[in-house]
Amino acid sequence: MQNPFQPSDRALNPSDWRWPWWPLVPLYPFGQRRTIRREVVPDRVWSFEQVQGILYVTVPIRMTVIRMDTGGLLVYAPVAPTRECIRLVGELVAQHGDIRYIILPTVSGLEHKVFVAPFARQFPKAEIFVAPDQWSYPFKLPLSWLGLPKKRTHILPRDGSETPFSREFSYAILGPIDLGLGPFEEVAFFHWRSQTLLVTDTIVSVPENPPEIVDLDPYPLLFHARDRGDEIIEDTPATRQKGWQRISLFAFYFQPSALEAVALKQALRDALKARDRSRKAYFGLFPFQWKPGWKQAFDALRRGGNIFVAPILQTLILNRAPKETLEWADRVARWNFQRIIPCHFDAPVEATPEEFRRAFDFLKADETSQMGYLGSPAHPLPEADFTLLRDLEERLNKRGITPPRKTL
Template identity: 40%
Template sequence: MSGAEAISSSTISISRVSSLCQKGRPKQGASIFSKTTYTVQAQNLKLLNGSSSNSFPGSRRKCCIAATSAPDAVSKRSGGSRGRFYFNITGFPFPLGPFLERRTIRKEVDKGRIWIFEQEQALGFSSVTTNIRMTVIKLKSGGLWVHAPVAPTKECIQLLKELEAPVEYIILPTFAYEHKIFVGPFSRKFPKAQVWVAPRQWSWPLNLPLEFFGIFSSKVLRDMDKSSPWANEIEQKVLSSPEVGIGPYVEVAFYHKMSRTLLVTDAVIYVPKKPPEVVSKEALLEAAKNGLAVKLLSKGKEVPNDPIIDNESTRQTGWERMVLQILFLGPSDLLEPRKSFTQMSQKLIVSPIIKTLVFSKVPEKRYSKAPGGIN
């Protein structure tokens, strides 16, 4: 699953995810886009995503959620395209692009303490592109705790080294291939760091061991583990389903106590109104074309063959189409995506695909309130 952000047409109680901030908790019916890690920072639970912010009524405490979407924060990128080379043609059933070059953008979302690193990620040779996110937290020890590494390009590693702190822990919070693929190469850049992985790892169509992905000597994340090296600062909760289809859904949520920040991967997502900064203009314009996918899904409607003009409106159409294709299998409204996109954007949601394939098959549990942190 990857870093785009999008929403479900129907809302679902986030308590079902069993990994929320106990303080400043969003109301039921709040919903979330993308894969992989996005950050919501809040005063009144203000969502730092895209160019706008939202608030949940009734919440006055600061709370952040990090998952895969793009917050409003000061960004840092290196000049030019040097140091962005990264070769990857793997992935199933489609390879994960870009195949040769990945730009990295760093944003500071909690001064001196939390940063996000975003890269573009594409689905094979399609026009569907989104953002994938790595979140970095500075611990009291002075070391860095890295959640869901992205491709370790020279640019990415330089932006990380500018934080002037050693990488102590590298976290793989999910079984998902699009996050797993970068952990091995990233950990080789920081050989002294400990690698921790979500339990019940598996892959498909071949169930390959972690060593195949270059992940060696890793430790396993445990539910509410108070013995982990970061337990005094970051709580963790394992979300694990029975086998649904080809394998179990497994994800570990984390709660950074000092900043009241919740980190999730795919369990909940946020779809920003505007395309993330890291998604290229070329990808947005390509998605805005009335190509084969639009024609096939238009159900007999006449599809105009107008030339593509590079402007904000065209790029927005491209983003809206990307989101619908990430959230739904075969969306029927690609020709005019605005109405469906508006219903799903700027909210915390459960991805319709995750809701249908996973949560709908798992009995809902009721969780008693914990004295603080995650429950």
């Protein structure tokens, strides 16, 4: 049974998060889980970044802390409460008062849900507010059974009615969008004083260079910068950048068109030639090969740093409810924000409400395409890079696992 909340009665040392079963389920980081704190708006908004990944496809995961005018702090989308993280949060608490509110803004993002309960236990005075329609598989369990403190946990009102923080924040709930096994739902928060929009997964922006939190351990970057399994890579800024850009293509498309798989027999033969056949190097296995056009594919994905909706949300999630998604985007675009802080990839991103709204124009299907736009009408993403995602969508639909896409 999936248990997305794991309670803990103590702050966790980074070494507590070592993952011994990585050969079976290769979740990264395998060793220490570091935390970087950034001041986004002076004396008002801070981001806390850690790293997550699988098979060395490593990306940032982020929580945001905001100082309230009424005193104390609000936390959006907690990350792992390691000792380092709690120490960094504690420094803010010492200056600005206790954590008063903790927000879980999603119902399906396991990487966000898993840390809410242990994080909340470090701050016993905090009230926890969670997105409606929380679910677990295969049985829906009470939130208290999933580790959330019963007396301190509340469901965010779907109608946006008054909350203890409503004088300083507005929020808008997207969903629930039916995906078969469970719904997708996300809560966007807007902080009026700092004109900052907080989102979880719906909006992203990809930096050209590896984020600092990813750069702390360059091994995944160097691993993916190689063109062959036996290639010896020099650790340089250009090499790290190359590895990051390929990781980004992996993360968004799983198998972009610029990547081709190597036959298993050939991969095994190549592994025998590799100088590093350690467990860390996956015993020398490097079962893929990049085509010459991979850099152009990254540039098309990055779109000059503009915000966009991740391909997997375009093809498998938001197109199940295009009307509802656009209505949500219209509502969010009424807020006068100057920056967006997503939970993944780059942040903060300077963006206007108009740019936010345009990011969802892929849902406006034209007369010749049942899929609609890929990316946006002005900046389409390469059609070929969606091949695997479309194939996955077709298989899930045929097996009745997910409902079919809808058009406006």
